[in-house]
Amino acid sequence: MNFSETLKLAISSITAHKLRSFLTLLGMIIGMTAFMLILSLLLGFNGYVNEKVAGIGSNAFTVQRFNFDDFKDSDTIAAAQRRNKELSFDELDFIKRGAQMIEHIGARSGGVGRSIRVGNNSIQNVRISGVEPVIATIDKIEIEQGRFFSDTENNTAARVAFVGADIAKNLFPQGGALGSELKISGIPYRIIGIQVAKGTVFGQPQDNFIQLPIKTFGANFGGLRWNRAPNFAVTAKEGVKMEDAVDEVRTLLRIKRKLGPDEKDNFGIITPDAISGMIGSMTAVFSIVLLLVPGIALVVGAIVIMNIMLVAVTERTKEIGIRKSLGARQADILRQFLFESGLLSAIGGFIGLFIAYTAGYIITLYVFPTSIPWYAAVLAIGVSGGVGILAGLFPAWKAAALDPIEALRAD
Amino acid sequence: MANSHTGTAMVKEDSLILMKNIWKTYQMGVEELHALRDVSFHVEKGDYLAIIGPSGSGKSTLMNLIGCLDSPTKGTYLINGHLVSEMTDDELARIRNKEIGFVFQTFNLLSRATALHNVELPLIYAGIRAGERHERAKAALDAVELGDRTLHRPNELSGGQRQRVAIARALINNPSILLADEPTGALDSKTSVEIMALFEKLHADGNTIIVVTHEHEVAERAHRIITIRDGQIENDERIK
Numbered sequence: 001m002n003f004s005e006t007l008k009l010a011i012s013s014i015t016a017h018k019l020r021s022f023l024t025l026l027g028m029i030i031g032m033t034a035f036m037l038i039l040s041l042l043l044g045f046n047g048y049v050n051e052k053v054a055g056i057g058s059n060a061f062t063v064q065r066f067n068f069d070d071f072k073d074s075d076t077i078a079a080a081q082r083r084n085k086e087l088s089f090d091e092l093d094f095i096k097r098g099a100q101m102i103e104h105i106g107a108r109s110g111g112v113g114r115s116i117r118v119g120n121n122s123i124q125n126v127r128i129s130g131v132e133p134v135i136a137t138i139d140k141i142e143i144e145q146g147r148f149f150s151d152t153e154n155n156t157a158a159r160v161a162f163v164g165a166d167i168a169k170n171l172f173p174q175g176g177a178l179g180s181e182l183k184i185s186g187i188p189y190r191i192i193g194i195q196v197a198k199g200t201v202f203g204q205p206q207d208n209f210i211q212l213p214i215k216t217f218g219a220n221f222g223g224l225r226w227n228r229a230p231n232f233a234v235t236a237k238e239g240v241k242m243e244d245a246v247d248e249v250r251t252l253l254r255i256k257r258k259l260g261p262d263e264k265d266n267f268g269i270i271t272p273d274a275i276s277g278m279i280g281s282m283t284a285v286f287s288i289v290l291l292l293v294p295g296i297a298l299v300v301g302a303i304v305i306m307n308i309m310l311v312a313v314t315e316r317t318k319e320i321g322i323r324k325s326l327g328a329r330q331a332d333i334l335r336q337f338l339f340e341s342g343l344l345s346a347i348g349g350f351i352g353l354f355i356a357y358t359a360g361y362i363i364t365l366y367v368f369p370t371s372i373p374w375y376a377a378v379l380a381i382g383v384s385g386g387v388g389i390l391a392g393l394f395p396a397w398k399a400a401a402l403d404p405i406e407a408l409r410a411d
Numbered sequence: 412m413a414n415s416h417t418g419t420a421m422v423k424e425d426s427l428i429l430m431k432n433i434w435k436t437y438q439m440g441v442e443e444l445h446a447l448r449d450v451s452f453h454v455e456k457g458d459y460l461a462i463i464g465p466s467g468s469g470k471s472t473l474m475n476l477i478g479c480l481d482s483p484t485k486g487t488y489l490i491n492g493h494l495v496s497e498m499t500d501d502e503l504a505r506i507r508n509k510e511i512g513f514v515f516q517t518f519n520l521l522s523r524a525t526a527l528h529n530v531e532l533p534l535i536y537a538g539i540r541a542g543e544r545h546e547r548a549k550a551a552l553d554a555v556e557l558g559d560r561t562l563h564r565p566n567e568l569s570g571g572q573r574q575r576v577a578i579a580r581a582l583i584n585n586p587s588i589l590l591a592d593e594p595t596g597a598l599d600s601k602t603s604v605e606i607m608a609l610f611e612k613l614h615a616d617g618n619t620i621i622v623v624t625h626e627h628e629v630a631e632r633a634h635r636i637i638t639i640r641d642g643q644i645e646n647d648e649r650i651k
């Protein structure tokens with residue numbers, strides 16, 4: 001009995017009881033829908049995090065005082081606080097002079113939070129930091145109005161500010177932010193540039209910041225120390241692998257800090273991959289649990305299919321007897337029922353996939369980016385078909401093993 | 412398996428059907444029920460044999476053994492010289508598919524399938540391609556004068572028509588032997604006569620036929636009659 005014969009037979013059996021087939025598949029459909037939907041949300045979420053938070057796709061990395069693993073527990077934190085010195089401009093210059101593989105390097109201070117008021121308008125929790133002018137290039141800052149500050153403005157500690165879109169909008173609702181002054185802790189700064197609005201990432205506003213030249217910031221906010229200490233943003237040269245640039249910077253900083261070959265780094269270098277990896281490890285357990293729930297629905301769906309296939313074998317005992325009396329081999333009967341349960345289940349998987357895809361599409365349009373990669377879709381159909389075949393194995397084996405004369409006696 | 416049964420060589424090993432000391436015993440709780448006791452006989456190619464006997468005498472049991480649907484408790488059964496007890500499941504399936512055409516009292520058609528598809532079934536399991544299959548099934552239905560009923564389902568056919576579909580199906584693979592267990596048992600007498608005429612024609616065409624019946628009119632059409640009583644052969648006579 002060949003493939004197309006078996007397929008025709010399976011289709012006619014499934015369509016002979018349309019309602020029953022559909023009800024049988026509900027578990028499979030719900031399980032697969034939930035599974036694919038959650039998967040697409042997780043993948044979409046990961047993509048979003050990688051792009052927006054980790055900065056995957058940019059070629060920038062950060063040199064900072066602490067490394068991720070320094071935060072393991074209070075002992076490692078204490079040890080790192082003793083060992084790891086704040087980064088200095090000396091070190092920045094040393095790297096800048098020595099490095100071959102980096103395109104740009106620039107310092108950025110830690111930030112402070114302040115509320116700002118202009119006339120009757122105010123805005124809370126503004127993040128104020130100092131940066132070197134080159135940071136505009138490294139961060140690929142998009143300017144809505146005006147310009148970023150210059151090296152001269154930085155070197156002379158000019159009182160100029162580059163602000164996020166919310167600052168301009170909230171403090172100067174009538175417009176005219178560019179060129180206006182705003183006071184921070186009593187000191188006035190002139191707004192020379194406004195960034196293109198960025199919106200929010202996970203509800204965190206991205207347009208609620210003020211950047212000052214780092215020298216200005218250091219002079220007016222109590223020096224570049226403690227939480228205001230600088231870190232370095234670095235980009236690799238075109239055509240250079242990021243790891244190589246990272247290695248070069250690490251080596252230079254180790255030389256500058258006179259670290260022996262056996263000594264650990266007393267600074268941290270954070271790449272987008274490392275951030276994404278850390279977030280990934282934090283969300284992994286959560287993802288597995290989320291996928292486990294619909295996974296259980298799939299198992300229940302498989303049990304329902306097995307049950308209905310057992311019913312089908314009992315109902316069709318006479319048919320099996322007739323087929324055997326006409327020369328059907330055990331393999332023919334086995335294949336017939338396995339095919340039927342596999343196809344049935346794959347149809348359920350396909351419907352589930354379709355619903356999940358449609359729902360994901362709507363979610364992407366209105367809420368949040370989701371994605372079902374093609375391999376997940378193929379896998380879904382394959383897994384549901386495979387689950388169906390597994391669920392059909394026992395019933396099909398029962399059918400194939402039936403004694404022809406016993407089966408013929410059934411009614 | 413060709414030489415594995417030299418002990419039976421004396422009793423015409425080239426018989427189409429050869430049964431020697433066949434027992435079929437059912438275990439009913441603690442009691443043993445012997446449906447067949449020590450049955451021995453052989454059937455040659457081209458014969459037309461009727462098996463008669465009262466109800467419960469073991470006729471169907473014997474037919475199911477001949478048709479390789481069931482296996483004996485004891486004894487030797489050779490079909491075309493091959494020892495059935497040594498055959499694998501697949502070989503038995505092949506015998507049922509190619510060597511034997513079985514016609515049942517209750518037709519045993521697939522109720523969801525058309526007459527054409529029912530007739531095609533043995534060809535499907537013989538691995539014949541769809542085109543040839545349709546043609547042969549149509550021709551077989553034509554031969555039993557049902558050429559205009561190919562797409563009818565069993566419940567859209569009369570009893571006699573259903574039995575003719577079953578006969579067309581039994582003959583489709585050109586079997587060595589046609590087995591019919593009370594083929595007219597569920598039919599009225601006029602239809603029975605038609606079916607018996609069809610059997611006579613099939614026999615005239617060279618088919619080997621074994622028919623089980625308890626109707627004397629049916630049995631008298633055959634050339635040889637075996638009478639069974641209490642699972643034993645009581646009489647075996649050639650009448651033509």
Ligand SMILES: Nc1ncnc2c1ncn2[C@@H]1O[C@H](COP(=O)(O)OP(=O)(O)O)[C@@H](O)[C@H]1O
Pocket residue numbers: 437444445446464465466467468469470471472473
């Ligand atoms: N599966 C079975 N289990 C137990 N007894 C059976 C079975 N099949 C047949 N028999 C018994 O075997 C005997 C012969 O049955 P059967 O061959 O059907 O008779 P017939 O066809 O001549 O009417 C009967 O007594 C019947 O009850």
Ligand SMILES: [Mg+2]
Pocket residue numbers: 470471472
């Ligand atoms: Mg009977």
